[in-house]
Amino acid sequence: MDLSLTETQTMVRDTARAYADRVLAKRAAAFEREGRIDPDVLREMASMGLMGVNVPAALGGAEAGATAYALAMSEIARGCAATAVTMAVTNMVGEVITSFGTPAQRERYVPRLTSGEYLAGSFALSEPEAGSDPGAMRTTATRHGDRWVIRGAKQWITSGDIAGVFVVWARTGGPGTAGISCFLVENGTPGLRVGRHEDKMGIRGSTTVPLEFDEVTVGHDALLGVEGGGFKVAMMALDGGRIGIGAQAVGIATAALDEAVTYAKDRKQFGQAIGNFQAVQWMLADSRTELDGARLLVLRAAGLKDEQRPFSTEAAMAKMFASEAAWRVTNRAVQVHGGYGYTREFPAERHMRDSRVTMIYEGTSEIQRLVIARAMLRG
Ligand code: COS
Numbered sequence: 001m002d003l004s005l006t007e008t009q010t011m012v013r014d015t016a017r018a019y020a021d022r023v024l025a026k027r028a029a030a031f032e033r034e035g036r037i038d039p040d041v042l043r044e045m046a047s048m049g050l051m052g053v054n055v056p057a058a059l060g061g062a063e064a065g066a067t068a069y070a071l072a073m074s075e076i077a078r079g080c081a082a083t084a085v086t087m088a089v090t091n092m093v094g095e096v097i098t099s100f101g102t103p104a105q106r107e108r109y110v111p112r113l114t115s116g117e118y119l120a121g122s123f124a125l126s127e128p129e130a131g132s133d134p135g136a137m138r139t140t141a142t143r144h145g146d147r148w149v150i151r152g153a154k155q156w157i158t159s160g161d162i163a164g165v166f167v168v169w170a171r172t173g174g175p176g177t178a179g180i181s182c183f184l185v186e187n188g189t190p191g192l193r194v195g196r197h198e199d200k201m202g203i204r205g206s207t208t209v210p211l212e213f214d215e216v217t218v219g220h221d222a223l224l225g226v227e228g229g230g231f232k233v234a235m236m237a238l239d240g241g242r243i244g245i246g247a248q249a250v251g252i253a254t255a256a257l258d259e260a261v262t263y264a265k266d267r268k269q270f271g272q273a274i275g276n277f278q279a280v281q282w283m284l285a286d287s288r289t290e291l292d293g294a295r296l297l298v299l300r301a302a303g304l305k306d307e308q309r310p311f312s313t314e315a316a317m318a319k320m321f322a323s324e325a326a327w328r329v330t331n332r333a334v335q336v337h338g339g340y341g342y343t344r345e346f347p348a349e350r351h352m353r354d355s356r357v358t359m360i361y362e363g364t365s366e367i368q369r370l371v372i373a374r375a376m377l378r379g
Pocket of ligand 1: 123125126131132133134135177178231232235236238239312361362363364367370371
């Protein structure tokens, strides 16, 4: 098994790593305090190819593949988890339009996402009554001649206030997953109303908003993929998205563990560095091992995606394991810091709060287990 990286993968990782160290790690606490990410940061990331890592160069992407994307995602998350999720969803939107869009849709939207002309893309699937079960969505799109009228509400929409384009799922047919279609809706379309920011536990620099669709009218050319095929578009996009969230969890945990190691070497109690105590060493050793396991699962899923082999189950395993490992690793990092870990003086508590959502968004850990078990039992 060859775990070495290609020249392109190394270059993309190193670009993201340098930017995380030079800019993001220093500004993450301020982004959290202000509840927003500096738009110039998002534009700079686009100019470095980070908003379309796995998108063709012809559409402005880096065309570097899924593994390079996962590596870059971990590095950006190591610097700032909120910036990383903005990048994750924007990349996912760029990829889904590239995969399912018509040539006109691709040319209209993808270069705007990859260039930073749009600060972000948004993925509008979840609803107040349809989170883990998107097949129960109530938002509808009704055809009137050559136009579609969208009515309903979406919830938990990452970057919904700054996105240039939304991928929106709505019911165009009967009940269940087969009655769902997917549309591209531009920001500023009349009737699309953005609600107030959610007051979240973590990733507070990334905005999360509800959306209301009050007779939002779009042309027939806004349909992404085939009528009734929207649910599969969502599932396939989420398969790739889950690699990104697994990679984000790895990045957050890496930051927390690095800080725990530094602290364990510096902090003295009972006349010596606390890193000399076995109780602390075991926490560090467990964290390092779990983190490497998480990283390998993420890279395996990304590698399968690069080889265009099935990766749905592997992506679910990577996301579930990495997000749960990140929770344990960040929790231990707080513990190593003792009383200081519980204060905002050290970033350990932010990493712990930031990591928590990776067990929830783009499919809860419970949904990942369901995906994994179903595939086993089906086989
Ligand atoms: N790729 C392609 N197609 C897929 C797929 C995938 N990964 N997963 C399911 N499908 C297809 C199925 O093959 C099925 O097709 P047919 O009707 O042609 O047989 C269709 O989609 C419906 O699948 P299924 O019956 O399994 O749907 P369920 O309603 O049981 O839902 C889960 C399956 C639970 C996996 C899905 O609802 C899910 O992922 N939920 C979590 C949603 C989520 O992540 N939300 C977060 C939003 S973004 S923050």
